[in-house]
Amino acid sequence: MAHIKDVAKQAEVSVASVSRVLAGHPKVSETIRQRVLTAIQELGYRPDLAARRLRSRQTNTIGLIVSDIRNPFFTEVSRAVEDVAYQHHMRVILCNADEDAEKEALYLDLMRDENVRGVILSPTLVTLAGFHTSDYPFPIVLVDRCDQNTIADAVVLDNVDSAYRLTTHLIENGYRRNVFFYGTTSATGRQRREGYAAAMAAHGLESHAEPLPAIVERARAAARERLRRRPLPDALVASSGLILLGITEALREAQIHFPDPVTVVGFDDLPWTRLVEPGITVIAQPIYDIGRAAIELLLQRIAKPEQAVRRVVLRGQLIERGSSVNRNNPTGLVTAA
Numbered sequence: 235m236a237h238i239k240d241v242a243k244q245a246e247v248s249v250a251s252v253s254r255v256l257a258g259h260p261k262v263s264e265t266i267r268q269r270v271l272t273a274i275q276e277l278g279y280r281p282d283l284a285a286r287r288l289r290s291r292q293t294n295t296i297g298l299i300v301s302d303i304r305n306p307f308f309t310e311v312s313r314a315v316e317d318v319a320y321q322h323h324m325r326v327i328l329c330n331a332d333e334d335a336e337k338e339a340l341y342l343d344l345m346r347d348e349n350v351r352g353v354i355l356s357p358t359l360v361t362l363a364g365f366h367t368s369d370y371p372f373p374i375v376l377v378d379r380c381d382q383n384t385i386a387d388a389v390v391l392d393n394v395d396s397a398y399r400l401t402t403h404l405i406e407n408g409y410r411r412n413v414f415f416y417g418t419t420s421a422t423g424r425q426r427r428e429g430y431a432a433a434m435a436a437h438g439l440e441s442h443a444e445p446l447p448a449i450v451e452r453a454r455a456a457a458r459e460r461l462r463r464r465p466l467p468d469a470l471v472a473s474s475g476l477i478l479l480g481i482t483e484a485l486r487e488a489q490i491h492f493p494d495p496v497t498v499v500g501f502d503d504l505p506w507t508r509l510v511e512p513g514i515t516v517i518a519q520p521i522y523d524i525g526r527a528a529i530e531l532l533l534q535r536i537a538k539p540e541q542a543v544r545r546v547v548l549r550g551q552l553i554e555r556g557s558s559v560n561r562n563n564p565t566g567l568v569t570a571a
Contacts, residue, residue, distance in 0.1 A: 240279070241273045293350060296315075299356065301419070312326075317526070318525075322533060353370070375532045377389050387543055389545075399517070400471065411469075415477050417473055418445040469497045471499055473500070478514070499558055503551075511556070
């Protein structure tokens with residue numbers, strides 16, 4: 235079995251240089267880094283990570299705690315985080331909290347045990363309500379979910395504005411009785427409901443918002459129930475991609491071929507939204523950019539613990555498709571892929 239001294243001898247560097255390469259030290263020259271990495275590969279060296287943690291009390295590991303890995307949004311965020319972490323010679327521990335505050339607390343304790351350098355977290359409302367960065371021995375960046383008064387580094391979408399623009403688009407195209415389905419476990423759903431309600435009020439219209447867990451089956455059941463009542467709404471609006479899928483399935487089951495008599499729009503430009511005829515109008519989130527900004531913010535916080543708290547707000551893109559065709563001028567629709 236090769237040892238660190240063998241790697242140093244093979245690479246013709248000091249043991250300290252090998253340690254700095256293994257630790258991802260930024261001041262190691264690229265020439266030395268490549269010599270050490272080549273020697274490691276040739277010798278099949280496996281560093282004793284546990285011993286190194288005990289000596290340094292630090293790791294090259296960060297934690298990523300997402301609320302629901304089944305949600306394509308968090309899959310894409312995870313990919314971006316891992317990509318940037320790899321570029322910085324860091325590892326990622328990925329945990330799925332299932333929208334469960336108890337699991338979030340368990341995984342945050344795990345991050346303490348693992349001596350991670352920092353954590354990226356998409357918190358439930360329960361965790362967010364009492365959240366203070368000072369409660370943790372590592373920096374935390376919130377992703378996707380953050381209240382206005384939360385004092386923490388965060389990367390979020392312009393949720394209120396995005397929902398306002400989506401709802402205004404519907405109203406201006408002739409859809410005035412609009413029902414908004416939003417997730418109950420996150421600040422994101424609540425903020426998007428706020429944008430929807432503001433747009434309805436601005437046009438003198440009554441809001442109808444229905445809370446539910448952001449689960450496809452629950453959204454399908456809620457939409458199915460709403461479609462049994464009269465009068466039918468003009469549009470069903472979804473606050474997330476999972477809710478959007480459930481609503482679309484309910485419309486298909488009811489053999490309603492939107493946009494008439496009922497249509498559907500929502501958040502997240504998932505591939506299937508382009509394939510379902512006549513295409514679903516959505517707010518597209520810059521998901522990869524959200525994940526990349528979150529880990530970049532975390533790395534900056536690790537490097538400069540005393541820097542001011544930062545919040546990065548990214549803008550959603552309204553993509554108009556056939557589900558929101560102008561009822562007053564149906565031939566004037568301009569679609570975007």
